[in-house]
Amino acid sequence: MNERLMRLPGKHAAEFVAAFDESFVDEGAAAVQGAGRPRVAARSKGPLDNAVWLVWKYEGDNTLFDMMESKDFPYNLEPVLLDRELRLPKGTARKGVTIRLVMKQLLGALSAAHSTGIVHRDVKPQVREKD
Known part of the structure; x- marks a missing residue:
């Protein structure tokens, strides 16, 4: 999936660093606990149990x-979008030109x-206090 994002034209995505799933984190935590340390309670099952984090x-x-x-705004976007x-x-x-x-x-x-x-x-409307 990361290779897919890197194929996007332009600067639509930041540079990819790594991917991991939470089972790797859980196994690492269990290994660090070792003998004589209290066991961590098992995580409840949730919708993201098999998720891969990018x-x-x-x-x-x-x-x-x-x-x-x-x-x-929106004049402050011009240097970011157009370099001028x-x-x-x-x-x-x-x-209108800038917002378009x-x-x-x-x-x-x-x-x-x-x-x-x-x-x-994460692309969703943001509720502002003024709304």
Whole structure:
């Protein structure tokens, strides 16, 4: 699955680091316990018991939500998306160009991931206090 994400065009995904499943972690914890140490209670069975966890390179703290909370939104996205500011006067037209570009990249990345069989579970609306 990681190879699938790495085939996505552009910078739609961070660099892949590793993958593991929780059974590996549980076996390691049991080995570390050793003799004479109290046993850890068995985990309850849940929907993620057979899940494989994927780890990618850390790409920073800023999220689209953080950028949207800024008083400079959507102008603050221009350097991130375009490596420059647009040469349009600030206003509705310039905002429209930037927001269209954000949505095109976001939906394009999701579409590319979906086309490889990957569903990103963390893409969802964020509830803001103002809503």
